[in-house]
Amino acid sequence: MAAPELDHKTYLDPILARYGHAALHLMQILREAQEHFGWLHPDAIDYLTEQLHVPRTKIEGVASFYSFFYLQPRGRYRVLFSDNITDRMLGSKALMDRMCRNLWVEPGKMSEDGLVSVDFTSCTGMCDQGPALLVNNIAITRMTEQRVDEICDLIREQVPLAQWPAEFFRVEDNIRRKGLLLEDGFVPGSALQAAFAHGPEGMLDEVRASGLRGRGGAGFTTAIKWESCRNAPGEAHYVVCNADEGEPGTFKDRVLLNGYADKVFEGMTLCGYVIGARKGMLYLRGEYRYLRDHLEAVLARRRERRLLGANVLGQAGFDFDIEIHFGAGAYICGEESALIESLEGKRGTPRNRPPFPVTHGYLNQPTVVNNVETFAATCHIALKGGAWYAAIGTARSAGTKVMSISGDCARPGIYEYPFGVSVRQMLEDCGAANTQAVQVSGPSGVTVSRAEFDRVLAFEDIGTAGAFMVFDDSRDMFEVARNFVHFFAHESCGFCTPCRVGTSLLKNLMDKLHNGHGSPYDFQEIERLNALLLSMSHCGLGHTACNPVLDTIAKFRPAYEVRMLHQEFTPAFDLDWSLQAARQMTGRDDSGAHLHNEEEASR
Amino acid sequence: MSKTFTLDGKDVPFRDGQTIIEAALEAGHYIPHLCHHPDFKAHGSCKLCTVKVNGRQTASCTMQAAEGQVVESETEELNSERRALTQMLFVEGNHFCPSCEKSGDCQLQATAYHLNMMTAHYDHFFPNRPLDASHPDFLLDFNRCILCSLCVRASRDVDGKNVFALAGRGIKSHLIVNARSGKLADTDFSAADKAASVCPVGVILPKRRGFAVPIGERTFDKQPIDAYVDTRIARKEE
Ligand SMILES: Cc1cc2nc3c(=O)[nH]c(=O)nc-3n(C[C@H](O)[C@H](O)[C@H](O)COP(=O)(O)O)c2cc1C
Ligand code: SF4
Ligand code: SF4
Ligand code: FES
Helix, strand or coil, X not given: CCCCCCCHHHHHHHHXXXXXXXXXXXXXXXXXXXXXXXXXXXXXXXXXHHHHCCCHHHHHHHHCCCCCCCCCCCCCEEEEEECCHHHHHCCHHHHHHHHHHHHCCCCCCECCCCCEEEEEECCCCCHHHCCCEEECCXXXXXXXXXXXXXXXXXXXXXXXXXXXXXXXXXXCCCEEECXXXXXXXXXXXXXXXXXXXXXXXXXXXXXXXXXCECCCCCCCEHXXXXXXXXXXXXXCCEEEEEECCCCCCCCHHHHHHXXXXXXXXXXXXXXXXXXXXXXXXXXXXXXXXXXXXXXXXXXXXXXXXXXXXXXXXXXCCCCEEEEEEECCCCHHHHCHHHHHHHHCCCCCCCCCCCCCXXXXXXXXXXXXXXXXXXXXXXXXXXXXXXXXXXXXXXXXXXXXXXXXXXXXXXXXXXXXXXXXXXHHHHHHHCCCCCEEEEEECCCCCEEEEHHHCCCEECCCCECCCCEEEEEECCCCHHHHHHHXXXXXXXXXXXXXXXXHHHHHHHHHHHHHHXXXXXXXXXXXXXXXXXXXXXXXXXXXXXXXXXHHHHHHHHHCHHHHHCCCCCCCCCCCCCXXXXXHHHHHHHCCCCHHHCCCCHHHHHC | CCEEEXXXXXEEEECCCCXXXXXXXXXXXCCCCCCCCCCCCCCCCCCCCEEEECCEEEECCCCECCCCCXXXXXXXXXXXXXXHHHHHHHHHCCCCHHHCCCCCCCHHHHHHHHCCCCCCCCCCCCCCCCCECCCCCEEECHHHCCCCCHHHHXXXXXXXXXXXXXXXXXXXXXXXXXXXXXXXXXXXXXXXXXXXXXXXXXXXXXXXXXCCCCCCCCHHHHCCHHHHCCCCHHHHCC
C-alpha cells in the first residue's frame, strides 16, 4: 500500500483549532481526524503529539482502547455488522457471509486493494429494525440479501456514502405505546419556567417528592444525587447526560434523542439550575453519530430562544450550555466513571470509587451523571410536581419506563408503561407468540422464563434499563447466553484481572460446550468463575458478566444438557479443529482433510 | 491515641489518608498484592489485595482506612479467590519460570507459592508477544507482563518520561513504549530510570547480567514473600 505523500497538517490544523489544541478533547480530535482520513496515520499521530504536547503513548493508548479508532488502514468503506442476538436471529451472519463473498474479503481484514473491510461490532441499537450495520460509522437498517448486493455494488463503484439511497439510512422511531414521556405537546422552555418558579431548592424538593430513580440501570435516587452534587464544594459543577446506550437490546435513548431532544436538553438544564452548573455534556455513543446534525440543530434553536446561553430565559446569573461528545465504540463508557474518563480524552477505564462523580467527577469537580430518560422525566416533574409524578407507577418505582422491545414479536419498537406492568402484558402488546424467555435489561440483566411472566417491571421486582428481547420456542437459549458472553469478553475494558481474564475464560468455556466438549465439570467451573467475577471485579461489567449463563443454566438446563456429551472432564482441545488453519491454507475441506473419531461419527 | 482498625482480629494503627494495605504493611501484616507499591499512587487493578471490610469485598490498596473497620484477609475464601486470580495471570501470559531470569525474585511466582498454587488450572492462552531486544542495555519480554502498570507510573511520576503505557482493551490489553517504531531503543529510557527496576515480574530486564545471583539464593528463596512486609521487594535487593 503505497500511500501518497500526505499532508496531515492540512486537515488536522482546523480540527486542532476547533478544540483549542487541548488534549482534554483528544477523543473528539481523533474522531474528526479519522472522519477525515479514514484511519489514524502514524504521521498524523506524530503531528498530534507535537501539537497537543502529549506523549505518543497517550494517543496510541486511547486510540487502541476504542473499537472505532483505527491505527491501521481499514478500507475506505468500513462495514460493521451489528452482532446483537436479535440481529443474529434476523439472519445477520448469513448476510455478512454473503457480503464477504461478494467483495472477496475475509471478516475483519481489509481487502487487498484497500477498498473495504467487513467485520462485526457490538449491538448498534437498531434491534427493532435489524439486521443492522454501520458503514463508516453511519447506521444502515433492515438489511436483506438484496440490500447486501446493492451495497456491494456501491462499494465496488466507489460511490460516496452521501450518494447512497437515503432509504438505507432511514431509522424508524417505531413508537407503539405512549405514556407521559412520549406524549406530544411539550413546549420547550415550559419546564424551565416552572423550575424558576420553584427556585433551585424548590425544584430539588419536587424531584425528591417524585421519588424518581435513575433510568440507566442502577436505579439510584435522582434527588440524592442532585443534592449531594449541589452540596459538594468545587470550582465548577457539571451535568453529564449518559447517552452511551451500549446495553444490547436497548434503543429507547435513540428514540428520545431523535423525537424528544428538547425535553432531554431541558432536563439537563434544569439539573444545571439545581446544582449550579454552567456546562452540560451529552455523551453520545459513536453508533448514533448520524443524530449529530439533528441534535446540533436542536441546540442551536434552543440558544436562539435563550433556553441555553447566558442568563437562560432572562434568569439573571444562570448561564448554561450543552456540548455533544461522541464515544467511539466501547460499552464500558456507559459506566459513569469510565464515561467521565472518556470525556476527559482518556481510555475508558472505570475509576476507583469512592470518591464518586457527585463530588469528584469531570475534571475532578462535582458532576451529576444521569441517563437520557431520567433527564426527560424531570421536565414533567417540574411541570406537574413531584407528588403527581409519585402517584404514577408502583410505591417504590414512581413514574413510567420506556422499553425497547425486540426479538420474536410482531410489533417490535418503543413502548412506554407505568412501572408495575407485567411481562405477560408486554408480550401481549407486542404480539409475541410461543415465548419461552425474555431477556430484560440486556445481557447484564435477567433472563425471565415462562413461569415468571407475571413478574412486573419495577425496581422491587425486575429492575431495568429498558431492553426487552423476546425469544420464542424455536430459539436455543444456550446460544443466546453464548452470544452475551462473547459480548462481555469483547467489551471488558481489561483493567482488572478477574474480568479481563475471566470473561475470556467464560467465553472459552461456552465455546467448548458449543463445540461438543462439555461435561458437568464445566458447570462447576462456570459457577466458580461467577463467584470470582462477582466478588473481585472492579465494576458492574465484571459483576454481571456471568448473569446470562447462570440464569440460563438455572432456567433452561436442557439447552445445556444436550451439550453435556461427556460425563467426565474433556479438554477443549480438538485435534481435528487444530487442523483448521492447515485446511484453510491448502484450500481443502474434503473428508481426507479431517480426522474422524467415534464420537463425531455417532453425533 | 492513634486510630485503628482490626485486620483478622489484630489491631492495626493508621494515619489519616492511608489505605488499608499501607497501614497493614507498615504494621508488618502481609496482604497479597501485585500492583500496589508503597512509592506510587494506587492503581487497584490486579485485585490480589482484595479483603473484606465490614463484610464487603474491596481492594485494600484503594480503600481508605477508617476507625473501627473490621477487615478480614487471611481467610480460605479470599485466598482461594486470590489463587484463582494468580492462575489467571499465569495463563494469560507465557510464564516459563525455569528459564526466567526473574525466577526467585519474581513477585508473581512468590505470590503463587504463598497461595499454594499447584497448577495453572485454566487452559493457557499462549498469546503471541514478541520480545523487544532493541535497547542496548535492556530487554523487554512482554510474555510475562501482568499489566500492573508499575513501570507506567514509575516512568511518568518519578522519571518524568512516559516511556511505558497500557494500550488495547480487554484481553488484548498490552504494554507499549513511547516510540513510533514501538521499540524501546527509540525511547528516552535509561538504565538509571526508576521504571527500569520496578517490574514485579520478568519483563524489564538488564542485558548481560544473567543469573548473577544463583537460583536458590534469590529474594524469595531465602524467605517467602510474606516475610518481606516491612521492606518492599525492590528495595530488598539493594
Ligand atoms: C458496564 C456498565 C454500562 C453502563 N451503561 C450505561 C448506559 O449505556 N447508559 C446509562 O444511562 N447508564 C449506564 N450505566 C449506568 C451508569 O453507570 C450510571 O449509573 C447511570 O448513567 C446513572 O444515571 P441514572 O441514575 O439516571 O440511571 C452503565 C453501568 C455499567 C456498570
Ligand atoms: S470489571 Fe471489567 S470492565 Fe470493569 S474495570 Fe474490571 S475489566 Fe474493566
Ligand atoms: S512490564 Fe512489568 S511493571 Fe510494567 S506493567 Fe508489565 S508487569 Fe507491570
Ligand atoms: S494490589 Fe490492590 S488491586 Fe493490585
